[in-house]
Amino acid sequence: MRAEVAVVGAGPTGLLAAYEAARCGASTIVYEEHPGIGEPPHCAGLISIQGLRRLGIETGDYILNEIRGCRLISPSGITLEAWSSKSKAYVIDRPRFDQLLAEKALSIGVSIETSSRAERWIRDRGRIKGFSGVGFRVEADVSIDAEGAGAVLSTRAGLKRPRGLLGGINVEVEGVEVEDGLVELWFNSRLAPGFFAWVIPLDEDRTRCGLATSEGEAYERLKAFLHKRFGGEPKHSKPWRGIIITGGPITRTYLDGLIVVGDAAGQTKPTTGGGVILGGLCAREAGKVAAEAVSRGESSSRFLRRYELSWKSMLGGEFSSMSLARRLMNRLRDEDLDKLFAAVKEAGLQPLLTRLVEEGDMDMQRNVIREALGNRRLLGIAMRILGRIALSELRGLLNL
Numbered sequence: 001m002r003a004e005v006a007v008v009g010a011g012p013t014g015l016l017a018a019y020e021a022a023r024c025g026a027s028t029i030v031y032e033e034h035p036g037i038g039e040p041p042h043c044a045g046l047i048s049i050q051g052l053r054r055l056g057i058e059t060g061d062y063i064l065n066e067i068r069g070c071r072l073i074s075p076s077g078i079t080l081e082a083w084s085s086k087s088k089a090y091v092i093d094r095p096r097f098d099q100l101l102a103e104k105a106l107s108i109g110v111s112i113e114t115s116s117r118a119e120r121w122i123r124d125r126g127r128i129k130g131f132s133g134v135g136f137r138v139e140a141d142v143s144i145d146a147e148g149a150g151a152v153l154s155t156r157a158g159l160k161r162p163r164g165l166l167g168g169i170n171v172e173v174e175g176v177e178v179e180d181g182l183v184e185l186w187f188n189s190r191l192a193p194g195f196f197a198w199v200i201p202l203d204e205d206r207t208r209c210g211l212a213t214s215e216g217e218a219y220e221r222l223k224a225f226l227h228k229r230f231g232g233e234p235k236h237s238k239p240w241r242g243i244i245i246t247g248g249p250i251t252r253t254y255l256d257g258l259i260v261v262g263d264a265a266g267q268t269k270p271t272t273g274g275g276v277i278l279g280g281l282c283a284r285e286a287g288k289v290a291a292e293a294v295s296r297g298e299s300s301s302r303f304l305r306r307y308e309l310s311w312k313s314m315l316g317g318e319f320s321s322m323s324l325a326r327r328l329m330n331r332l333r334d335e336d337l338d339k340l341f342a343a344v345k346e347a348g349l350q351p352l353l354t355r356l357v358e359e360g361d362m363d364m365q366r367n368v369i370r371e372a373l374g375n376r377r378l379l380g381i382a383m384r385i386l387g388r389i390a391l392s393e394l395r396g397l398l399n400l
């Protein structure tokens, strides 16, 4: 088989890159190891409405619920809560969402081969010239690696593996009471060390609950969380597992003949691990640059570097700010978090929280971080807890 652009992986970033490459005129093929697109699911499915608009993805039957509010719970149970007057995020059926992206890609001529696992790169004098697996071989001008968080091919090609990998898990719980339209984030190092646990209302009967952890067995921790949140052992679906990436993008995302996108490139939000929107935006740049490389007959690393320059100029500052926020979050012990939550409550910062939820961007979080730290009271509180050095580092980076 021969294609101008060949993509490993039919997750959202592989499909968006393929769509863009085909839209820009390149003959494009995607190889997916599983028999069905979007299966097995491994995502909590919380996606910002603004992010979908940025990606130009229309609404559809993949939307299951809308989210307007957020409740943060500290280790000792202090809560901070804020609502927006309008919906900020959708809870989605991720398999259906991925299928919609596949349908869009197919509609403009992308070919998708399922049950086809890419196993090795085809190389010619050091350049990647495609890949092969059991029963197939594809030669391509540009290969796009969108194999997700478990990436092995990109490291075999000589690129770095993302850092800050956490064990993520999610279940759908039946018959429990939660507030509709409100996401809960629980911070507690005994339940979810290095991250948080989440509760996302789905419909009248189902609630998505999950967590990520830097240590220990995720499912045991999730069962302990469900017990704490709902009491007893609520009935729930089989768990979905996956890797959540919080370490920011890898330092280099291209080689001769190869571009890496999405989770495989660490293009997720370091604060929350969400990767559909930012990874998707990078994927669109990948598709554009790959098609341009094809039309110019120039797929050297010198040319493909344009991809990295492009996603970095669009999102580099966002990734840096969120990585730094993540590093500061990782320094907070449970008692620090309790102090922070209590102080925010006492300092009367509710109007600020409400404004951040009302106006803040869920994906481009740099301005939210900036505004929060630009508030003198909040800065004073954070300074007492984090120490001057950490904060001056953060403020410097954000040019406050």
Ligand SMILES: Cc1cc2nc3c(=O)[nH]c(=O)nc-3n(C[C@H](O)[C@H](O)[C@H](O)COP(=O)(O)OP(=O)(O)OC[C@H]3O[C@@H](n4cnc5c(N)ncnc54)[C@H](O)[C@@H]3O)c2cc1C
Pocket: 008, 009, 010, 011, 012, 013, 014, 031, 032, 033, 034, 038, 042, 043, 044, 045, 046, 047, 116, 117, 118, 119, 146, 147, 148, 149, 153, 168, 169, 170, 210, 240, 241, 242, 243, 244, 261, 262, 263, 264, 268, 273, 274, 275, 276, 277, 279
């Ligand atoms: C528990 C959990 C909850 C999450 N919740 C959210 C959330 O609420 N919102 C959000 O934005 N993000 C969330 N994420 C992150 C999100 O799932 C990822 O950022 C997103 O799926 C990345 O898309 P991708 O296309 O890069 O990778 P993936 O979606 O992982 O797709 C990679 C595809 O490549 C295929 N593949 C892999 N290797 C090969 C191979 N060798 N050959 C052929 N095919 C291959 C895989 O089967 C898969 O279909 C969550 C992640 C986890 C683990």
